[in-house]
Amino acid sequence: MTDIHWDSAAGIAASVAAGTITARAVIEATLGRIAERDGVLNAFTDVTWARALARADAIDAGAVSGPLAGVPFAVKNLFDVAELPTRAGSAINRERAPAERDSVLIERLERAGAVLVGALNMGEYAYDFTGENLHDGPSRNPHDTTRMTGGSSGGSGGAVAGGLVPLALGSDTNGSIRVPASLCGLFGLKPTFGRLPRSGSFPFVSSLDHLGPLARSVRDLALAYDAMQGHDVGDPACADRPADPVTPTLDSGLSGLRIARAGGYFRANQMPEATAAVDRIAAALDIRRDIELPEVARARAAAYLITTAEGAALHLKRLRSRAADFDPDVRDRLIAGAMIPAPMLIQAQKFRRWYRDAMLRLFEGVDAIIAPATPCSAPLLGQKTFVLDGVELPVRANMGIFTQPISFIGLPVVAVPVAGTMPIAVQIIAPPWREDIALRIARYLESTGAATAQRPADQE
Amino acid sequence: MTDATLDAFIDASAALLGLTIEPAWRAPVRANLAVSLRMGALVLDFPLHDDAEPAPVFVA
Numbered sequence: 001m002t003d004i005h006w007d008s009a010a011g012i013a014a015s016v017a018a019g020t021i022t023a024r025a026v027i028e029a030t031l032g033r034i035a036e037r038d039g040v041l042n043a044f045t046d047v048t049w050a051r052a053l054a055r056a057d058a059i060d061a062g063a064v065s066g067p068l069a070g071v072p073f074a075v076k077n078l079f080d081v082a083e084l085p086t087r088a089g090s091a092i093n094r095e096r097a098p099a100e101r102d103s104v105l106i107e108r109l110e111r112a113g114a115v116l117v118g119a120l121n122m123g124e125y126a127y128d129f130t131g132e133n134l135h136d137g138p139s140r141n142p143h144d145t146t147r148m149t150g151g152s153s154g155g156s157g158g159a160v161a162g163g164l165v166p167l168a169l170g171s172d173t174n175g176s177i178r179v180p181a182s183l184c185g186l187f188g189l190k191p192t193f194g195r196l197p198r199s200g201s202f203p204f205v206s207s208l209d210h211l212g213p214l215a216r217s218v219r220d221l222a223l224a225y226d227a228m229q230g231h232d233v234g235d236p237a238c239a240d241r242p243a244d245p246v247t248p249t250l251d252s253g254l255s256g257l258r259i260a261r262a263g264g265y266f267r268a269n270q271m272p273e274a275t276a277a278v279d280r281i282a283a284a285l286d287i288r289r290d291i292e293l294p295e296v297a298r299a300r301a302a303a304y305l306i307t308t309a310e311g312a313a314l315h316l317k318r319l320r321s322r323a324a325d326f327d328p329d330v331r332d333r334l335i336a337g338a339m340i341p342a343p344m345l346i347q348a349q350k351f352r353r354w355y356r357d358a359m360l361r362l363f364e365g366v367d368a369i370i371a372p373a374t375p376c377s378a379p380l381l382g383q384k385t386f387v388l389d390g391v392e393l394p395v396r397a398n399m400g401i402f403t404q405p406i407s408f409i410g411l412p413v414v415a416v417p418v419a420g421t422m423p424i425a426v427q428i429i430a431p432p433w434r435e436d437i438a439l440r441i442a443r444y445l446e447s448t449g450a451a452t453a454q455r456p457a458d459q460e
Numbered sequence: 461m462t463d464a465t466l467d468a469f470i471d472a473s474a475a476l477l478g479l480t481i482e483p484a485w486r487a488p489v490r491a492n493l494a495v496s497l498r499m500g501a502l503v504l505d506f507p508l509h510d511d512a513e514p515a516p517v518f519v520a
Contacts, residue, residue, distance in 0.1 A: 298502055301499035301503050302499075304495075304496070305503060308492075308496055316477065320477075320478045323479070323480065323482075328488070329488075331485070332485055333492045335474075335479060335489050335492075336490075336493035336495075337496065338473070338479065339469065339473040339493055340497075341500065344499075344503060346514060347508070349514035350508050350513065353514060353515035354506075
């Protein structure tokens, strides 16, 4: 049998369906692995032992079936999990009453047979790119435990890259799925804004929040994504459109696709490993041209403003009454965010429309665009600054310089990992509602070996 | 923009918003506000027509 901890979700589901292993054996092995390894990785903040074993027994009894039957998964702790307070990485929220029901995406994955095994560490209130957490300690990168996982879905990255679960859910407002996918060497999908319902998750920036999966294979991303698609009235931003299953076209290859590499802004402000990773993916895709995205720096600035202002509005009551209970790095940015002059915020939302229209015109001539996911591979835990193009910048705010201008208008992106001493990912960016294109390209890159979720060297 | 200008804005805004800023928080709040205002200036500098529509998603 394949080592269960490094098997794919698809592989586990096939084994359970074939009866070569029981769901209970899978879940017991997973819980054992978490107990053995999470003391180092600090990916989990809650392990839901009892419900996971009960769910596994229901699957083995034939009460639940589906394409993910028996597959363990975990979620960033901003997803509601019944009977747990939704802490969203904060000290304040853990005083909340336990959630009465699971978030909609958990319900949908469990309906497809997956088994929730716990909730995962994250940066406080998702305002983070490091994966560090003042209250719960940092999640640690499985490829080098002295390094960051990337945030804010840091525990999601660490849990999947560390072989604790094959599948995790995260959220991505400005890059919080794609940054940990890059630093931990995983495939990550940030779907189109409005594609997956956020019902039952703790928000950060309602204009920009997305949810999505991280996994070690493209097929697993696609299986999870297909199981989660569909409208839900609980999220006013969720588009009322039919599901577009991606699994059937995953192996269609590159035929007919015009792919370009983002130039200008996306060629600057990066370490050599970021450039090398995009070079490698560009070569594998036989990309011969750069394309200029319009006004990218302004797009990033507008996303930054909307984030800090909406985040401040969300947390204003808590900033008034309990400011000392925040992580200072989060608090000081939110206080400043509360003071943004209104015309700047309104102009940022107007610019967002302009930028969206300009990007849609760009997509008339191209089907997908590749760009770096992060400016560098994983920094050291505690590292506060790095130097990009000769300028010393804060790590926490600048790990997202390449992801932020893309999520700003909700384009679907798959982060594909390139192996190395430390991994780093490349973004495959598609037009709105064309997750299928980004996933097809990612699957092609995986099949040729250009993209791979490498196993940590000490776990070979 | 000088630190004194920013501090005066921070003090007035904090009073209006009901926020208390401990002395140790002042420098990072000021630094963050300065970054945000630079971003804001960049965005405001972009020429948009009067009929440009904002893009928040709202479905009634």
